[in-house]
Amino acid sequence: MPVISLQNLKKVYKLGDNTVNALRGVSLDIEEGEFVAITGPSGSGKSTMMHILGCLDRPTEGHYLLNGNDVSNLSRDELADIRNRQIGFVFQGFNLLPRTTAAENVEVPLLYSRPVLPASERRARALEALRAMGLTDRAFHHPSQLSGGQQQRVAIARALVNRPTLILADEPTGNLDTATSIEVMRLLQELREKQKITIVLITHEPDIAAYGTRIIAVRDGIIISDKPNVPRRVSDEPEALPLAAVG
Amino acid sequence: MHSPLHYLLLGLTALLRNRLQTALAMLGVTVGVGALVASLALGRGAQESIKDQLLAAGANMIVVTAGNYATQKTQGTEPAADHARFTPPVDPLQFIARLAAARRDLLARGYAAHNIDAALRAGAGLPVSAVASTGRLQRVHFEDDPMAEHDHPTAKERLGDSMAGLGAAATLTLDDAVAIREQIPGVQFAASGVHENARIAVDGDPTRQWFTRMHGTESRLPDIRRGWVFPFGEFLTERQVADAEQVMVLGRFAADKLFGAGANPVGKRVILWNQPFEVVGVVGSTSWAQQPAAGDDQFDALYIPVTTVHRLLNLSKLNTITVTTASAGDTTRIAGEITALLRQRHGIGEAMADDFTVRTQAQEMLGKGLSPELARIVGGNLATMEQLTIEQLSTSLQRANRTMLALLAGVATVSLLVGGIGVMNLLLLSVTQRTREVGLRMALGARRRDIARQFVSEAVVLCLVGGVLGAGFGVLAANGLEEFFQWSTAVSPLSAVLAIAVAAALGVLSGVYPASRAAQLDPIGALQHE
Known part of the structure; x- marks a missing residue:
């Protein structure tokens, strides 16, 4: 059973008298453990696809099966539950809460999961996720005290804390320098290889897309190419730095 | 649902972000709650003051006076009954004739003329016009003027002196006071005078x-x-x-x-x-x-x-x-028992009038401050009015007090309303500032009610802190009013609790609209909000 199955997905926006066909029939299956990079220029529909895949938006037409369940017509609150339990988001701008420690940021998804976890359990799981990202000694720092790479690793820890089956990364390296970008991509690759987590990456940079096992190109609301890829390895990078030096 | 502490911390954290605006909005709530507490304290103070005044006026007091104001009485024990109806004034000529006769009588008994005149003028403490209009001239004993030289007839010699004026007769003794104190149940104190x-x-x-x-x-x-x-x-x-x-x-x-x-x-x-x-x-x-x-x-x-x-x-x-x-409700019964006891002690027969007068404070109060004419009419109808007086007086005072209280409560309500608008304004600002955070929380799985709760708890925390401060200021204000304006106030712990509960309710009310605005945000739009 594919983790994601899109069946003739369409999305139409109405802007005044104009209608914008953002997606014009997308069909796609993503299996467990795939690292799919979705690329395309701005206005191609990749953001709309990302929103629907992330259960932030509903398709106008067609079906979206997440782990075999049709989520195309769920209510807002039902979608919130799906996002909480099955999807981990990594955003371009990190989207960490300011004046809030790394541990508290990582705990946020746990605040909304039901049954409600006791505070001590939330804290333990947040610290565990931060440890997995190598941030144990930064757990009680505020985002402003962290480097860009550390902030993005806090965001990844937050995406992982509720043990989702799917990670959605929207331009995760957009605000990072090259060395840090490579480090973040290495982390995502590790997640896929060690924990079999399915990853969908949205990017407009071909060299970032190259880290995926499969690259899908979108243009004008349809898939124009869908090819398997031999993922680029961090060790291939001549300028690769050891993890400790990245921070 | 998380623990209240969780929401409290959540609210506090958010509030510390806009310190100045938070302080100003809180000030509004503080003023409103303070006004509420102060007005409750004033209302209660007025209530207690009315009670004190009524007791100070002697709602439970009975005065037994020597002599009988209602001289021609032959039957019964209630002097007031004689005045059940207004009696028209007697002919002035007849009054002067009786006055002259009384003077002659006293002169004949060897009393000094100036003493007699002074005593006649003094009467029973009533102006001459009032004495005249009652048509009853009391025989006055010169021993009421201690500056005069005189011999002293004993009380025994004077017993049965029912023709004497109020307070002038020598019919009561220390033993009567002891008997009233010891023999009548329900009597708290009895003091001779x-x-x-x-x-x-x-x-x-x-x-x-x-x-x-x-x-x-x-x-x-x-x-x-x-x-x-x-x-x-x-x-x-x-x-x-x-x-x-x-x-x-x-x-x-x-x-x-x-x-x-x-x-x-x-x-x-x-x-x-x-x-x-x-x-x-x-x-x-x-x-x-x-x-x-x-x-x-x-x-x-x-x-x-x-x-x-x-x-x-x-x-x-x-x-x-x-x-x-x-007990203040006992005065009528005890007045009756005192009358019976004294009649028995003084050996007054069935057909004879009392040689003393029993008056309750209710009767006294009605007479006080009225013109003699009016007092006499009121006194004449006391039998029916007595049972109403204290209760009616207290009712009308309380009605006036309630009007004042309603006014103060109105002021407090308006202040609270303004305070609530201030809180709502701050919350709307907060929602706008934190649109991105709302979007993020939604993406991470917050349902609409989670978002709404967050903002409502922010408003409640704000109002609770403002409410506690306001309760404190209200108490201070009440004390200040008492100190500097001599208004009587009484702060009850209950009113402080009530004020804080009102503040919490205000928080919920003023938080609901901004919270629902936040909860209705579209997650995608909110996430992209700058």
């Missing part, structure tokens, strides 16, 4: 003198007269009364007249009837309705042991016995 006008002077300085009311009394009088306070010294002791000592308690007004305003006369000596008396105390009023004033009979007065009066003036009579009942 002899009352005269008296000239007093500072010992060694005869130029400092004052003409005032002398009350011979017992040590329990302060228990009867509520609303008394002793700025200097204390009241007569039981011992001083038992030993007939020459000690004196001055009313505040009389003390000020003799020794200068505010002076402490305790330990000084005052001359009364050419005898030295040591001042042991000064009595003042706690009541705003009864400030010491000239001729008020309570504070323009002096108090000495009744036994001392009897010893020095060689008397055995009492003018009054003042009785209080344990």
Whole structure:
């Protein structure tokens, strides 16, 4: 059973008298453990696809099966539950809460999961996720005290804390320098290889897309190419730095 | 649902982000809650003050006076019944004839002419016009003027003197007071009293003198007269009364007249009837309705042991016995029992009139402050009015109080409303500022109600802190009003709890709209919000 199955997905926006066909029939299956990079220029529909895949938006037409369940017509609150339990988001701008420690940021998804976890359990799981990202000694720092790479690793820890089956990364390296970008991509690759987590990456940079096992190109609301890829390895990078030096 | 602490911390964290705006919005709530607490304190204070005033006025007081105001009575025991209807004034000519006859009678018995005239003028404390209009001239005994030389008929000789004027007859004795105190259930205190006008002077300085009311009394009088306070010294002791000592308690007004305003006369000596008396105390009023004033009979007065009066003036009579009942509702029954007891003790037969008058304070109060004409009409109808008076008085006072309270509550409500609008304004600002955070929380799985709860708890925390501060300020304001304006206030713990509950409710109300705006945000739009 594919983790994601899109069946003739369409999305139409109405802007005044104009209608914008953002997606014009997308069909796609993503299996467990795939690292799919979705690329395309701005206005191609990749953001709309990302929103629907992330259960932030509903398709106008067609079906979206997440782990075999049709989520195309769920209510807002039902979608919130799906996002909480099955999807981990990594955003371009990190989207960490300011004046809030790394541990508290990582705990946020746990605040909304039901049954409600006791505070001590939330804290333990947040610290565990931060440890997995190598941030144990930064757990009680505020985002402003962290480097860009550390902030993005806090965001990844937050995406992982509720043990989702799917990670959605929207331009995760957009605000990072090259060395840090490579480090973040290495982390995502590790997640896929060690924990079999399915990853969908949205990017407009071909060299970032190259880290995926499969690259899908979108243009004008349809898939124009869908090819398997031999993922680029961090060790291939001549300028690769050891993890400790990245921070 | 998380624990309340979770939402409290969440709210606090958010509020600390906009400190100035938070402080201003909180100020609004503080003012509203403070106004509420202060107005509740004022309302309660007014309520208690009314109660105090009523008790100070003696709702539970019965005064037994020697002699019978209703002279022609032949049957029954209720003097007031004789006045059940308004009696038209008698012919003035007839009145003058009776006056002249009384004067002749007294002259014939060897009394000095000027004493007779003074006594006639004094009457029963009523203006001549009132005496005239009642058509009843009382025979007045010159022993009521202690400055005159006289012999003293004993009370026994005077018993049955039902023709005597109110307070002038010598029909009551100390034993009567003891009997009332000991034999009638429900009687709280009974104090004997002899009352005269008296000239007093500072010992060694005869130029400092004052003409005032002398009350011979017992040590329990302060228990009867509520609303008394002793700025200097204390009241007569039981011992001083038992030993007939020459000690004196001055009313505040009389003390000020003799020794200068505010002076402490305790330990000084005052001359009364050419005898030295040591001042042991000064009595003042706690009541705003009864400030010491000239001729008020309570504070323009002096108090000495009744036994001392009897010893020095060689008397055995009492003018009054003042009785209080344990319960204010009991006065009518106990007044009846006192009448029965005294009739029996004085050996008054079925067909004879009382030689004393029993009046409840309700009757006294109605008469006070009315013009003599009006007082007489009221007095004439007292039998039916008595049962209403105190309750009606208190009802009308409370009605006035409720009006004031409603006004204050209105002010408090408006302040709270304005405070609530301030909070709502801050919350709307907060929602706008944190649109991105809302979007993030939604993406991470927050449902609409989670978002709504977050903002409502922010408003509630704000209002609770403002409410606690406001309760504090309200208490301070109430104390200030009491301190500087002498308004009576009473802060109850309940009103503080109520105020804080109102603040919490205000938080929920003012938080609901901004919270629902936040909850309705579209997650994608909110996430992309800059």
